[in-house]
Amino acid sequence: MKRILQIILCLFIGITALNAEPNPKAFLQIVNSLEKGEKKAIELITKQIKKDKKEAQWYWFADDYYESEDNTDARIGILKQALSVKKLSQIEETQLRLAMAYFDAGNYKSADSILAVLKQNKKVTKLRRNCIIADSLKRNPIEVIVTDMGDSINTPYDNIWPFASTDKEHFLSTVVIGKKNSTPDQNIIQEDIFVSTKKNGKWQYTEVLNGPMRTNENEGAQSISADGNYIFYVACNRRENIGSCDIYYIIKNKNTWSKPINAGSPLNTRDWESTPCISAGNSVIYFSSNRPGGYGGKDIWESTISKTSNGQLIFSEPKNLGPKINTSEDEISPYIDPYGKYLYFSSTGHGGMGRFDVFYTQKDKNAEWTEAKNIGYPINTHKDEFGFTLDVDGQTAYLSCNGYEKFSANKRIFSIRLPQSLQINRPLENKGDTIILENIYFDVDMALLKPESAPSLGNLLDFLIVHPNYNVEISGHTDNSGTREHNQSLSMARAKAVVEYLTRHHISPSRLTYVGYGMDKPIASNNTDEGRAKNRRIEIRIKR
Structure with a gap:
């Protein structure tokens, strides 16, 4: 009830400053009822609106009540009723509340049309920015299949x-x-x-x-x-x-x-x-x-x-x-x-x-x-979406939401078939598949893994844990600098270093083999620095 306590503070400041008297006894009775979550709160509020329809705070209390009930239609209705009253107190704050109610209902254009005529303070500017973002997301939906x-x-x-x-x-x-x-x-x-x-x-x-x-x-x-x-x-x-x-x-x-x-x-x-x-x-x-x-x-x-x-x-x-x-x-x-x-x-x-x-x-x-990116509409709606997780296939997501079904009072769990652009592609899939393990670093002419290799090694470790039935071959490769015998020995030692990292992190040695190919399998020309850098690599191949 933080918002209600803020209203209380504002009310008492307003009462002191303006010597207004919006019935302090009724005011405290409503606050107490709202804090307890009592249904009778709206009856008390309605009674005060009838007695003093020019006092905006009573409508604000109704807005708070209906917000707690997640009833945006009722919020919009009571605030529009307030703004229709001649000589209503604190009109701009009531307009701001109506804009927020429209936003919470997913009616971003109506919200922005009100915000545009208000004093452009930090809060209003932020809300207008959100209206623009939300409207853009809604006009550019992603193709998903959402299933209860x-x-x-x-x-x-x-x-x-x-x-x-x-x-x-x-x-x-x-x-x-x-x-x-x-x-x-x-x-x-x-x-x-x-x-x-x-x-x-x-x-x-x-x-x-x-x-x-x-x-x-x-x-x-x-x-x-x-x-x-x-x-x-x-x-x-x-x-x-x-x-x-x-x-x-x-x-x-x-x-x-x-x-x-x-x-x-x-x-x-x-x-x-x-x-x-x-x-x-x-x-x-x-x-x-x-x-x-x-x-x-x-x-x-x-x-x-x-x-x-x-x-x-x-x-x-x-x-x-x-x-x-x-x-x-x-x-x-x-x-x-x-x-x-x-x-x-x-x-x-x-x-x-x-x-x-x-x-x-x-x-x-x-x-x-990287900078966080909104996953898009209709995965996101004007209500709550949280608890997003993925199936191991990387193609199906799960989350909890109460915005997919218009009249749902409770949060339900949905599965979402993601579009290709949002699917997590498995780095390896079938027997014989091979990838280069990027960002693996060794000191020059040595087989000691450098600390900055940890993120890529961690990803490989994650993959092997997620797929306990996969066996893999780790292969080392070099450029053509040095002798063939030295390069073969160095590539073997580097592949072995990766295997030792995995076994130290509880991957069974029976699932791993390693081999050194030296300079025998280049993927680029050895005539340039860039080509030689590409040839110095670690590859992973599924053997299952």
Whole structure:
């Protein structure tokens, strides 16, 4: 109710300055009723509007009430009614509210037409920019197939945080039990992790995931490591918590799971941490937090992971992903694709269609994140879209939304068949496929991997974890500088160095072979520096 508290402050300032008296007793009664989420609040508000129809604050209260009910039609109606009153107090603020209601309804042109005549302050300018972006996205839709996942995945309550296992056999989600409308009784709300299993190619009815994670408190925002050995999730308001919401994980040991393990400091703080997602190689965790040191609101952070002999995880000091991703508003639900190419997240701070929109970014050749890009309409709508994840095929996405069905009061989970332009292409697919492993660096005439090779090696590691049945050949190649015998030996040693990196990170040696071809298989002319640089390379070939 932050917005209501701001209104209270403005009202009291206005009352003091103007010596106005909009019935303080009724005012406080309405505030109390709104804060409790009571339905009778609108009756109290309507009563005051009839008594004093020139007082804008009563209409603002109605706007707040209908906003809490997610009823944009009613918001627009009450604010238009207010603006039809002669000698209405505080007309410009009421016009701004009407513009915001139009924007929240997805009527961007009507919103902008009002904003255009208002005083152009920072807030109005930002809203106008969002109107232009949203209208452009809507006029240039992408071709997708959006499908409600049906009652086997969705329950009558809010269904959020979808996540499909890499083996395509389990589908996890968080169900907000008791939430059937926008203003539920908070005393009956219970968040639990649910799971559906696939049988004969069809998802079975989702049910509570029993096990060590489940308690009488709230658990959710779950994700599974690509190797299936870890489940991460979030638990709030626990006695053992460091902050309000902490990240936990459990470890698989054959057919059993460990007790829940609080990820501890520095991953968790006295603030709020949530929506964890781990890279396929179990080397990096991405999450959202409102800890100090960010850009405002909730930000996306990353932490590198090391593993102890008993499987427990050690997390490095988290690093903020920076202003290309984070804004002064909220960024949540990060998801790194199975091949480590793209990072997806939801944001209210980047220009979009309203509320939480899905954005994505990728690392450039310097391993820096690029500017976040809106994934487009109709994946994004004027309502909330979050929890974007991908199937292991890189062609199907999942998310939670309440904007695809006009009269849906609850969030449901949808699958989205992505267009070719948004699909994640597998780096290798069939037996015999070969790719060059880019950005692998060695010292001159040596086989010692340089630190800047880590991002590409990590991507290869992710790929092998996602595809446990793939066996690969690592081959080394050189230019024609030096003798044939020396180059063959050097290329063999460099291929072996890559294999040793993978085995140190728990890839079975039985899945890996290496060979050195020296100068025998050039892909470019050795007569130029550029050609020789291309010939010095590491290649990966599927052998399965």
